[in-house]
Amino acid sequence: MSEPVDELLHRMTEAERNNSHPCVKPRDASTLILVDRSSNPPKVLLGQRHRSHKFMPGKFVFPGGRVEPIDRRLAAAADLHPLVEARLLRQTSRPSAARARALVMAAIRETFEETGLLIGIPKEQAPAAPTDTAWHDLTRSRVRPDLSGIHFVARATTPPGRPRRFDTRFFTADASAITHRIEGIVGPDTELVALVWLPIEEAKQLDIPAITRVALDELQARVAAGLTHDLPAPYYRMLRRQFTRSML
Secondary structure (H helix, E strand, O other): OOOOHHHHHHHHHHOOOOOOEOOOOOEEEEEEEEEEOOOOOOEEEEEEEOOOOOOOOOOEEOOEEEOOHHHHOOOOOEOOOHHHHHHHHOOOOOOOHHHHHHHHHHHHHHHHHHHOEEEEEEHHHOOOOOOHHHHHHHHOOOEEEEOOOOEEEEEEEOOOEOOOOEEEEEEEEEHHHEEEEOOOOOOOOOOEEEEEEEEHHHHOOOOOOHHHHHHHHHHHHHHHOOOOOOOOOEEEEEEOOEEEEEEO
């Protein structure tokens, strides 16, 4: 990693420290890192948040957001890789295949809603599914998400005491999996005002949250290792008032 993990974790806990909300339960959230490996060095997609947002205004982030009930009902063209599903279920309350699938679907859905980019397979090439209607109503596209090429990069839980807490899973997918896009989603009055494709090292120089830098380091290591599904995913969280990094 470009910076020692303990230093990054220290900055994560010190930045915007707030202990006035000790009982806020973290909500499931997901984010997707699209990586273009067609050039050397590989590039990643980040979006700049609108400066009027109360939460991380103006910062560059990966597309993503909270898991919603619809994420359990959306149709997929292919299931998660078994190793990805197994790691998503570790150290999770009420683990189930449906929950693991919803975590990944949320990342794909949020990416589509915030950038207009959709990872999937043309509907006519995918088998029929009973939840086609829910996805069609959401996207108006003829593409069904493909979960098989999604990789689990990392998990991080916001420390206690913050007014907003998320249990976030970071996923990645190759940019070649983008099969549908809608123009005009990103603009001066939208949640993300600009999108940039940058080499990972250049992306680290942007105004990004500490956990985004951690995720970029983890992604960089995974790409160097071949971006295979058998690579473990780290879990960042606070235990007994100390930040820890364990492997899932």
